Amino acid sequence: MKLATFKRGGVHPADRKELSKDKAIERLPMPSELIVSMSQHLGAPATPLKKKGDTVRKGEVIGSASSYVSADVHSPADGVVTDVRKVRVASGAVADAIVIKCDEEQSNPFTESYDWRSESSEELLKLIRAMGIVGMGGATFPTDVKLTVPMGKKVDALVINGVECEPYLTSDYRLMMEHPEELLEGTMAAAKILNPDQIIIGIEANKLDAAALLEEKISANGYPIRVQRLMMKYPQGDEKQLLKATIGKEVPSGKLPLDVGAVVCNASTAFAIYEAVRFHKPLIERICTISGESVNNPKNVIAPIGTKFSDLIAYAGGAKDDLVSLIGGGPMMGFAVADPDIPMVKGSGGVLMLPKMLDDVSFPCVLCGKCVQHCPMGLQPNKMFRNIKYGNYQAAMDLGLMDCKECGCCAYTCPSHLPLVQGFKLGKKLGRKKK
Ligand code: SF4
Ligand code: SF4
Known part of the structure; x- marks a missing residue:
């Protein structure tokens, strides 16, 4: 079985999902x-x-x-x-x-069930807005805004994010295992709004049972949805890495998935869309x-x-x-x-x-280059951090600070335990103020 992934950077932390994976x-x-x-x-x-x-x-x-x-x-x-x-x-x-x-x-x-399939795309969008739906993968971008395609743009791919690449977390996995039909129905409602050429659900290899279950339900319902199995690699759940892994497209710096014809929606968000359009919940x-x-x-x-x-x-x-x-x-x-x-x-x-702190005592940078090697955005975290440390925020921004996803791959691999992500958060805040 061929497992896709993104190429540049990334890390492989122990997933620790066994602690809660089987907890219904x-x-x-x-x-x-x-x-x-x-x-x-x-x-x-x-x-x-x-x-x-x-x-x-x-x-x-x-x-x-x-x-x-x-x-x-x-x-x-x-x-x-x-x-x-x-x-x-x-x-x-x-x-x-x-x-x-x-x-x-x-x-x-x-408890009352509504026939969302007879509603227009505009009505569905209004309903999703009225129900306060936002991206539930962490970014919390208002979903109606994300699903509104500007005039002249076409959506090639709707990608449902079932990756859940953060260690320990299993809420999306349990959702896919326990509510696959509902998740798929929410996906079809989003698809009705976007009218994409293809619909893909991306799932990592530590959730192959969920992938198989969704495929079974897709086939039973005749939905035009494909499940893409992915290698385990962090941060594959990030929109940019997921699009590279599933449709092979690179979102350029400063651009959005829609600029390459894609919309990414988290699995829990698809479920929330289902509840919004089906039950007005x-x-x-x-x-x-x-x-x-x-x-x-x-x-x-x-x-x-x-x-x-x-x-x-x-x-x-x-x-x-x-x-x-x-x-x-x-x-x-x-x-x-x-x-x-x-x-x-x-x-x-x-x-x-x-039982332990995530941030240990830190030591000076030893110029090992591991942070550069593992950054999925192709940045130079060591140089950005050094510039922020000395107050050179513009220099850090010139190095691409604003493209940093705060994914933590650099900090995870840094042998000096430097607080790189905290530095980037601060650098972004102070850099914006100075502009
Ligand atoms: S936190 Fe930012 S700089 Fe560090 S690896 Fe992730 S994207 Fe790159
Ligand atoms: S990984 Fe840490 S020690 Fe190595 S170059 Fe990057 S910041 Fe320096």
Whole structure:
């Protein structure tokens, strides 16, 4: 069997998926309190529509998209607003959040089934926007914006991202194993909007059972979808690497997949599209992996957006005594979290508990060139880092800093344990300010 991959750079970290791979999705009982951030998407934060003391119903809009690149936020529960305050999420972003005390009895308003196939593409796009769907692979780009093809452009390929290349995370894998029909239906709804020449689902070799199951369902339904099996290689889940691996196209610096005729959509997003068009259900919950060597009972749970990490950890049997590092997301691109009460957002695919710090003590650069060799974007991380260290942000940007995906391949291979990615994040921020 031929396995495709991208050529330039990349690394092969131990995948550690065995900790949670066989853990079927469980529904988290509704927490007593949810903290729903107004900044759960790329773009302008939503504007809060509720104040302290207001009653909220499950699925009701509580935050309104404040610009085109923004997304509505819906209440994940029936309850009462107890506070509207600034809250930090795992990425470090601080925004208004609506705090909801959840009712003991919860309604189930999304049971009516709609015939989305009779809707026009425009109506489907409106519905996806109204349901607050954003990319759930971590980038959280508003999905309706991504699926809007500018006049004169044609989509050659819709690529569904079932790669999940971050170690430990298995939420997309469980979704593909437990809800293949729904995922495929969501994919067909996206395809109806885009009218692509080809539809591909990219899946890595550590999930071949999911690939086979999807192929079986594709064949049974007669869908024009192809499953592309891929070698295991990080960061293949990044849009640019995935497109290189699946359709052989390179997205040039500063350009988007659409510029090469492609749209990439995460597997969980395809499922959210299904729920939006089939049941008119907003994005109010998601599947999240709780894993790592320092959690007692790793799990995959479906939890309401706004659930505190501490509630997820408690549901997974709590942390072991050796817990040192709490991470929101995967170990490569995730964020170290100091406060376990921060809330899940639409892009939260994982909560990890690890017995060691990700960042050890660092030493001077030994000019080994490993970071250059493994950078999938063809950058020179050592030179960019040196320039940032000495405040030469423009020089770092001239070396392609803005093309850095913050994938962490350079830091993973650096024998000096230099905090390269933290440096690039800071360099981008300060470089933009100086412009
Ligand atoms: S973090 Fe940036 S510089 Fe480092 S390997 Fe990834 S893309 Fe290259
Ligand atoms: S991998 Fe680390 S030590 Fe080697 S050249 Fe890059 S920054 Fe320097």
